[in-house]
Amino acid sequence: MAAVPSPAPGAPVKLSGLSSRVVLRVVLIVVLVVLALWLIYELRRPLTWVFIAGFVAIALSGPVNLLQRRMRRGFAIALVYFGLILVPVLVAAMLVPPIVEQLNLLIDNLPQYVTDLQQFVAKNEQLRQLEQDYNITAELQKQASSLPARVGDAAGILSGIGLGLVNSIFAGVTILILSLFMLGSGRGWLNWVAERQGHERAAWLNRLFDRIGNAVGNYVAGALGQALVAGVLAYIVLLILGVPYAGSLAVVIFLLDLVPLVGATLGAILVGVITVFNDFPTATIVWTIWSIIYQQVENSIIQPWIQARAVQVHPFVVLVSVLFGSTLFGVLGALLAIPVAAAIQIAIIEYNSFRRPENLGAVRAPVPAREPPEPEPEPA
Incomplete structure (x- = not known):
């Protein structure tokens, strides 16, 4: 029976078909990934x-x-x-x-x-x-x-x-x-x-940054405009109904209307509850009818008209992004979900445009070499 030859000195040791260097590299990568995830988790608040x-x-x-x-x-x-x-x-x-x-x-x-x-x-x-x-x-x-007498017992809750x-x-x-x-x-x-990143990549990155900045700015302006319309109209309706603190309630409508999908409904319900204690049932019925009609108009006319000029994101993507954002980060996540989705969409579109063959050719085209200068004539 032939003897198994021993590995040459300095050669990597084989472990089940894998060299010790590959195993060490995999272990090191796993450790670094786990360490990075742990660091991100610990720094989640400042991040x-x-x-x-x-x-x-x-x-x-x-x-x-x-x-x-x-x-x-x-x-x-x-x-x-x-x-x-x-x-x-x-x-x-x-x-x-x-x-x-x-x-x-x-x-x-x-x-x-x-x-x-x-x-x-x-x-x-x-x-x-x-x-x-x-x-x-x-x-x-x-x-x-x-x-x-129980007001003093609430000191602990108030301190929290x-x-x-x-x-x-x-x-x-x-x-x-x-x-x-x-x-x-x-x-x-x-x-x-x-x-x-080089001249061509720099131009692409600058265009990407500008488009994302414009999309986020336009979204904020559109959301503020939509909420302002809702607040002003709610103020007028509440004044007509004689509901007290109409200005304060209009501010509540304005703030809640900034929350996508559910904010306007929450504001309408809150104000509707207040009308119950003011002029029930007349004010409550009128406010309920107004809220239903306005939300239909806002969802079908005002919001598409404003947001179409701000961010061009498919409604399904809007819904999914708001659900994900609100689940992960609450109200703040719902507020930031749509502009983040718009930024990701812009980044994907710009990257695909940048990776087109004609653009890659332009990026990778070699710079033409300069002609060597003609030698100066030697003095006689």
Whole structure:
């Protein structure tokens, strides 16, 4: 029987047909991938902030470029950010006072509401029988009387809400600062990246960046325009119906209409519940009919007309992207889903255009060599 020859010195050891070098390389790649995924998971919050900051910077680049025609870019950025900070302050000033007032009114009048309920139950035979069996109104009266004393017990809940509010404010300030840096220097960073890819690739990348920026900016402008139309019309209808705090409710409609697919419905339901306590059933019926009609008009006329000029994304892609975004990141994911889908679509289209044979030929065409200079005549 012939002896098995031993491997030559320095040759890689074979393991089941694989060299030790290949096995080591595979193990190293797996370890690096796992390490990268772990690092991304640990940094998911700041990475999300950076992503949102980039979206904000792209969305604000349009107003900044418009103001830059009349003033320096630094002043334009400062003016746009001042307006951006002023918006939530004005929204809070319009929403917080009515909410606090209505909560105080509810707490003060809750015992009277229970008394009215007792009188209503006493006039209804079936409800009176339920009252005798379960003593419902007496329990409600007991809970209503003890409600003011329980305000102190809610300190723990309020502290948790306050801590969450502080964290949200910190995240918002961080995102604004990051977007400020991106808006001021982001184009220079993109140009630096593009210039490192060669002349042809640089032109393609610049075109890609411009198209994505235009799509995101147009989407934001279209969404704001659509929400503004919904808020103004809702304000007019609520004024006609005599619903109190029509301005605050119109702001709620405006904000919720920014959420794709379900935002307008949620706003209509919320305002409809409020009309129940104001002028039931007239105001509630009129508001319900108006909401149904307007949502049909918005979905079939206003939204397609606005978004067709903003982002050209198939409705199926819009639905799937909103579902994925809302599942992964909640309301924020739903807000960012459509512009992200538009950016991905633009990137795919531009990449396919760049990879066409004629474009590849242009990219890979060799630069013609220069003719060597003629030698100068030697002096006689």
